[in-house]
């Protein structure tokens with residue numbers, strides 16, 4: 001599918017954003033591991049989360065779809081899954097692959113996980129190595145580092161582990177394996193990654209404690225089903241926030257966005273750059289803060305992003321690159337080499353595509369340098385099969401002259417169904 005975006009005179013209006021992807025995955029998986037029912041409100045019915053749902057069903061979990069966004073998960077208990085009759089296919093979802101590896105390592109059966117071509121390129125050793133230390137038996141392609149992976153599940157024992165890379169997927173896999181293991185499991189990270197799992201485990205009654213960037217979970221605990229109300233995904237909102245900041249004469253109100261502090265790095269950076277964005281309400285549901293956000297077009301300046309800020313805005317870096325092309329001065333992003341092993345090599349993809357649009361962007365091994373502001377010129381771009389690259393290019397198209405065509409834009413449905421409609425409603 002091709003997405004065609006013309007220069008926008010302004011972005012104006014009030015919008016809601018689909019549910020948070022990370023929280024949606026966790027609500028299904030933790031709900032399945034709980035005893036009793038979990039009701040999920042404002043679930044994200046996007047391809048990635050539907051992959052998790054399909055895997056849960058294949059593992060014997062009952063799911064009632066009251067509507068596309070409201071579900072009831074009939075929990076089977078942490079050890080209650082059934083051996084799947086076939087290979088589990090996670091599609092494009094690295095989150096499903098990594099988290100389920102931890103859950104399945106501690107079940108009493110054999111299972112195989114695979115996914116699409118992009119998922120089969122994603123490094124798995126970061127999660128398999130610590131699980132092997134916990135006593136797991138897991139095999140994978142390329143010397144145990146790539147899917148498909150096969151798992152001979154059985155009892156595990158707790159470990160104390162410092163992750164090699166801050167990663168909420170790895171941390172979650174280890175905490176859920178820890179819930180199934182004997183004894184305590186301690187997971188420490190150099191920098192804080194998103195903490196939705198810890199918050200949800202606490203809501204569901206697990207014995208978990210968090211001190212700084214170290215989490216400790218006791219094995220053998222019982223999770224209780226809960227009502228999980230999911231806020232709008234800040235990573236999806238980030239595209240529209242970016243658009244409203246760089247398109248002149250814009251004013252956009254975004255309703256009910258998740259503002260968990262482990263996810264709001266993008267807001268901090270945009271404010272540092274001079275962005276006029278304001279939180280105009282605040283509430284907390286199931287331990288997750290949320291707020292409405294008012295964004296107005298702004299005069300922006302370049303900034304420096306690196307170090308411990310990176311995990312809190314890793315998914316937003318492609319659209320931050322777009323914003324940087326419209327900011328005065330230099331923006332430097334470093335320490336973001338993880339971007340190379342996402343759905344696509346996002347450093348190479350965004351540098352190449354923005355370069356074609358006329359941006360002054362220099363690729364670095366661990367990030368990029370942008371000189372701004374530059375006038376972008378619409379042309380034909382490629383999504384590289386990556387939803388966040390496709391949407392970042394659509395935002396660039398709003399300020400580029402003429403028409404920007406994004407080829408392979410169907411991948412937007414991985415995380416933001418309705419993106420085009422929402423964006424067009426603001427263009428008017």
Ligand code: S3P
Nearest residue numbers: 022095166167168169170314315
């Ligand atoms: C996610 C964690 C992050 C993020 C991904 C979703 C999650 O990945 O990039 O989009 O839901 O746990 P890493 O754990 O690889 O950093």
